[in-house]
Amino acid sequence: MKFVRFSAGGSNSYGIVDGDTVKAISGPGYSDYSETGATHALADVTLLAPVEPNKMLAMALNYGSHLHDAPAPERPEPFLKSETSLAGTGDTIRIPSDSEKVDAEAELVVVIGKTATNVSLGDAMDHVFGYSCGNDVSARDWQAGDTSWWRAKSSDTFSPIGPWIVTGIDPTNLDIEGRINGVAAQNCNTSEMIHDIPKTISFISKYMTLEPGDCIFTGTSGTAGQIKPGDTVEVEISQIGTLSNICG
Amino acid sequence: MKFVRFSAGGSNSYGIVDGDTVKAISGPGYSDYSETGATHALADVTLLAPVEPNKMLAMALNYGSHLHDAPAPERPEPFLKSETSLAGTGDTIRIPSDSEKVDAEAELVVVIGKTATNVSLGDAMDHVFGYSCGNDVSARDWQAGDTSWWRAKSSDTFSPIGPWIVTGIDPTNLDIEGRINGVAAQNCNTSEMIHDIPKTISFISKYMTLEPGDCIFTGTSGTAGQIKPGDTVEVEISQIGTLSNICG
Numbered sequence: 001m002k003f004v005r006f007s008a009g010g011s012n013s014y015g016i017v018d019g020d021t022v023k024a025i026s027g028p029g030y031s032d033y034s035e036t037g038a039t040h041a042l043a044d045v046t047l048l049a050p051v052e053p054n055k056m057l058a059m060a061l062n063y064g065s066h067l068h069d070a071p072a073p074e075r076p077e078p079f080l081k082s083e084t085s086l087a088g089t090g091d092t093i094r095i096p097s098d099s100e101k102v103d104a105e106a107e108l109v110v111v112i113g114k115t116a117t118n119v120s121l122g123d124a125m126d127h128v129f130g131y132s133c134g135n136d137v138s139a140r141d142w143q144a145g146d147t148s149w150w151r152a153k154s155s156d157t158f159s160p161i162g163p164w165i166v167t168g169i170d171p172t173n174l175d176i177e178g179r180i181n182g183v184a185a186q187n188c189n190t191s192e193m194i195h196d197i198p199k200t201i202s203f204i205s206k207y208m209t210l211e212p213g214d215c216i217f218t219g220t221s222g223t224a225g226q227i228k229p230g231d232t233v234e235v236e237i238s239q240i241g242t243l244s245n246i247c248g
Numbered sequence: 249m250k251f252v253r254f255s256a257g258g259s260n261s262y263g264i265v266d267g268d269t270v271k272a273i274s275g276p277g278y279s280d281y282s283e284t285g286a287t288h289a290l291a292d293v294t295l296l297a298p299v300e301p302n303k304m305l306a307m308a309l310n311y312g313s314h315l316h317d318a319p320a321p322e323r324p325e326p327f328l329k330s331e332t333s334l335a336g337t338g339d340t341i342r343i344p345s346d347s348e349k350v351d352a353e354a355e356l357v358v359v360i361g362k363t364a365t366n367v368s369l370g371d372a373m374d375h376v377f378g379y380s381c382g383n384d385v386s387a388r389d390w391q392a393g394d395t396s397w398w399r400a401k402s403s404d405t406f407s408p409i410g411p412w413i414v415t416g417i418d419p420t421n422l423d424i425e426g427r428i429n430g431v432a433a434q435n436c437n438t439s440e441m442i443h444d445i446p447k448t449i450s451f452i453s454k455y456m457t458l459e460p461g462d463c464i465f466t467g468t469s470g471t472a473g474q475i476k477p478g479d480t481v482e483v484e485i486s487q488i489g490t491l492s493n494i495c496g
Contacts, residue, residue: 054302055330060395079396080328082303084457096455117404147308148327149396151455156365207344207399209332 002241003029003130003165005052005088006045017042017164028052029165030113030129030212049088050132050165051111055214056081057204058107058136058153062194062219076195076203081136081217082154089162092248095229096155099139104227105220106178106186106235109134110197111165116210124198127210130167133235133243135160135178136217138224160235161215162243169239171197178225179234185225193218250489251277251378251413253300253336254293265290265412276300277413278361278377278460297336298380298413299359303462304329305452306355306384306401310442310467324443324451329384329465330402337410340496343477344403347387352475353468354426354434354483357382358445359413364458372446375458378415379422381483381491382465383408386472408483409463410491419445423486426473430480433473441466 002017005028013036014029015022022045024038060077061067087093095102113129136153137160143152153159171190178186195203197218204210227233227247236242250265253276261284262277263270270293272286308325309315335341343350361377384401385408391400401407419438426434443451445466452458475481475495484490 055332057398073395077395078398080330080398080402082328082456084303084459147321147325150305150326150328154328155455156457207403208330209404211332 001029001167003050003167004163005048005050007048008040008045012048028213029167030111047089047163049086049161051161051213051215053083053086053213053215054211056083056086056159056217058217059195059200059219063188063192063221064194065188065192065222066220072194076200078204079149079153081159084156085154085159087157087160087245089160089243089245091157091160091245093137093160093227093233093245094157095227095247096139100141101139102227103138103140103224104178104180104185104233105136105138105224106176107134107136107217107220108171108174108176108190108237109161110171110216110218112210112214113212115212116201116205119202119205121198121202124201127201128197129212130165131169131171131240132161132165133237133240134217135233135235135243135245136220160243160245163241166240174240175238176221177236179236180225180227181232186220186222188221192221249277249415251298251415252411253296253298255296256288256293260296276461277415278359295337295411297334297409299409299461299463301331301334301461301463302459304331304334304407304465306465307443307448307467311436311440311469312442313436313440313470314468320442324448326452327397327401329407332404333402333407335405335408335493337408337491337493339405339408339493341385341408341475341481341493342405343475343495344387348389349387350475351386351388351472352426352428352433352481353384353386353472354424355382355384355465355468356419356422356424356438356485357409358419358464358466360458360462361460363460364449364453367450367453369446369450372449375449376445377460378413379417379419379488380409380413381485381488383481383483383491383493384465384468408491408493411489414488417487422488424469425484427482427484428473428475428479434468434470436469440469
């Protein structure tokens with residue numbers, strides 16, 4: 001199933017994509033929703049970020065190809081992203097004028113469906129609702145120079161997620177491609193993750209409760225590409241789709 | 249005015265403290281609330297954290313006495329705290345069994361009342377709703393050893409705020425005392441902040457939109473004291489009150 005959030009006729013709604021149609025539902029897909037009866041042509045709606053998370057985390061150093069000279073981390077290395085940095089497909093990523101270098105990072109995003117506190121490895125996947133494409137936009141000068149990564153990773157519009165959440169797929173063998181102006185900048189497969197999704201969820205939930213709608217960016221590969229105003233940046237993941245943003 | 253959130257008779261509500269009485273209101277104090285007509289004796293209700301923030305930030309290195317050998321930061325140095333780490337007065341701070349050293353940090357908390365995006369120094373205080381006492385609980389081994397401070401500063405129950413939000417006070421000359429088992433561990437005055445509240449709000453809002461209910465812990469002084477299961481930890485701020493928690 002493909003779950004979206006969309007704007008149509010001046011109001012916002014969650015929905016399910018069925019071919020070329022969107023069926024509106026009463027709440028997010030991970031809640032106890034029902035179809036409202038309203039339908040729209042997919043081409044007629046504006047897609048929003050498909051989730052309204054209370055909390056987002058992202059994984060540092062989770063692909064060997066992104067480690068460069070760093071050692072592989074012994075445990076998952078999450079960091080927090082602010083919920084105000086969320087953006088949807090089609091939204092403009094605003095490149096701050098006072099950062100020297102902003103990169104795009106193509107990543108698989110896990111959306112939590114059920115509250116997770118101290119869950120075991122074996123139970124972790126029961127708490128997943130679905131998967132989306134994410135771009136963990138990163139201002140490298142601030143990442144290097146600030147005490148924390150707050151504005152480096154969480155400036156407004158620095159967390160695009162979309163175009164939808166796909167449920168019922170196996171996340172362990174998905175191809176991820178990041179493109180800038182149509183040219184491939186990053187390529188990897190989710191099988192290359194150092195700490196996989198069950199380990200990540202189980203480890204985080206040992207310390208921090210994960211709630212329905214919370215999002216986890218699962219890490220990026222290789223060397224991320226720099227983005228500048230005017231660029232088009234895409235994150236395509238097999239079995240999910242393509243998240244596309246213009247930089248402004 | 250003193251704004252609270254409380255539990256009484258099995259349901260939760262926001263309210264205003266009037267002497268020994270709590271008057272229930274229809275929403276948080278910073279919204280367009282009205283009194284519901286319900287009143288309770290303050291002694292009969294269980295106080296909850298007085299705010300339900302979407303986002304919390306805290307300031308690193310914002311008191312000279314806490315810098316030790318570090319240089320004073322040229323700009324505010326925020327970091328994110330997760331909203332799931334929130335706790336209220338009277339709640340138990342859960343000390344993780346696998347951290348070697350957990351400290352309490354007594355801090356003034358600023359609660360945002362109006363959305364702030366790129367606000368000037370001169371306009372910053374118009375976006376403040378009020379002030380509360382906060383404890384920026386910190387696991388020092390994780391703070392030193394992890395890539396980010398996610399679990400060091402945002403494990404469940406690591407962000408007590410309370411007992412209420414006080415509005416209409418001058419935040420520039422408030423005494424803060426942190427106590428562990430009744431013994432003073434930290435003493436400072438908010439006049440000692442390196443980067444004051446207008447500068448902090450203006451700087452954060454240049455990059456990250458602040459929303460009503462968002463909380464900013466404004467930094468801690470001196471050397472914070474270690475807390476262990478069984479300890480009582482208090483944060484008292486003049487003109488506000490005392491936040492009290494037991495560690496478990």
